[in-house]
Amino acid sequence: MNTSNLDSTFAALADPTRRAILGRLALGETSVTELAAPFEMSMPAISKHLKVLERAGLIVRGREAQWRPCKLQAGPLQDASVWIDEYRKFWEQSFDRLDDYLKTLQDPTLQAKEKHPEHKRK
Amino acid sequence: MNTSNLDSTFAALADPTRRAILGRLALGETSVTELAAPFEMSMPAISKHLKVLERAGLIVRGREAQWRPCKLQAGPLQDASVWIDEYRKFWEQSFDRLDDYLKTLQDPTLQAKEKHPEHKRK
Numbered sequence: 301m302n303t304s305n306l307d308s309t310f311a312a313l314a315d316p317t318r319r320a321i322l323g324r325l326a327l328g329e330t331s332v333t334e335l336a337a338p339f340e341m342s343m344p345a346i347s348k349h350l351k352v353l354e355r356a357g358l359i360v361r362g363r364e365a366q367w368r369p370c371k372l373q374a375g376p377l378q379d380a381s382v383w384i385d386e387y388r389k390f391w392e393q394s395f396d397r398l399d400d401y402l403k404t405l406q407d408p409t410l411q412a413k414e415k416h417p418e419h420k421r422k
Numbered sequence: 423m424n425t426s427n428l429d430s431t432f433a434a435l436a437d438p439t440r441r442a443i444l445g446r447l448a449l450g451e452t453s454v455t456e457l458a459a460p461f462e463m464s465m466p467a468i469s470k471h472l473k474v475l476e477r478a479g480l481i482v483r484g485r486e487a488q489w490r491p492c493k494l495q496a497g498p499l500q501d502a503s504v505w506i507d508e509y510r511k512f513w514e515q516s517f518d519r520l521d522d523y524l525k526t527l528q529d530p531t532l533q534a535k536e537k538h539p540e541h542k543r544k
Contacts, residue, residue, distance in 0.1 A: 314436060374512035378510075391500035
């Protein structure tokens with residue numbers, strides 16, 4: 301995995317319009333005009349976002365048809381997913397700890413044990 | 423999931439130094455001086471990166487000890503992972519297609535079938 305690719309992938313994803321464009325392209329390839337329609341944005345502004353996505357390898361523009369459809373390319377997202385997944389154990393650990401704590405709150409027996417560890421032995 | 427949180431998470435991850443800092447913190451909490459050691463970078467430059475990570479909620483700085491240790495917080499990474507995972511089927515599809523193609527290349531029978539679909543029926 302190339303580290304400069306991760307730079308451009310994460311930078312491209314750091315914008316809500318670009319993420320929404322990828323969300324639209326997940327439904328199928330489409331023209332720039334159609335892509336731009338839901339956004340209150342000028343065509344040059346949309347084109348700028350598309351260029352960022354294209355440079356990051358997250359979309360490709362067709363060469364054959366005159367309307368040059370945009371298409372999603374998920375390869376860089378996979379690399380980003382692999383990188384983030386290295387940290388999965390950290391968020392899973394936090395949830396385990398929260399889960400244990402919530403169980404303690406719901407179970408009065410456990411709560412008593414927490415407060416008075418010797419309580420049950422009497 | 424807050425969309426502006428995703429903005430700051432992905433923006434924070436779009437830099438190799440910041441990703442390396444998170445990688446170091448995955449090994450355990452540490453001081454800023456220790457964090458800075460492997461990088462050929464001034465202390466103010468490192469501090470700037472830490473501020474970006476802190477604002478994105480990816481690290482916390484201890485308040486109790488005087489050396490204010492930095493600690494990883496993986497919550498925002500989980501949100502980023504959930505977002506990216508929506509696209510998993512797209513990269514898995516591409517691999518399935520590549521896999522089918524490689525199988526065709528390796529198996530002469532399949533190759534013949536591809537070229538002459540009627541070949542085997544004679």
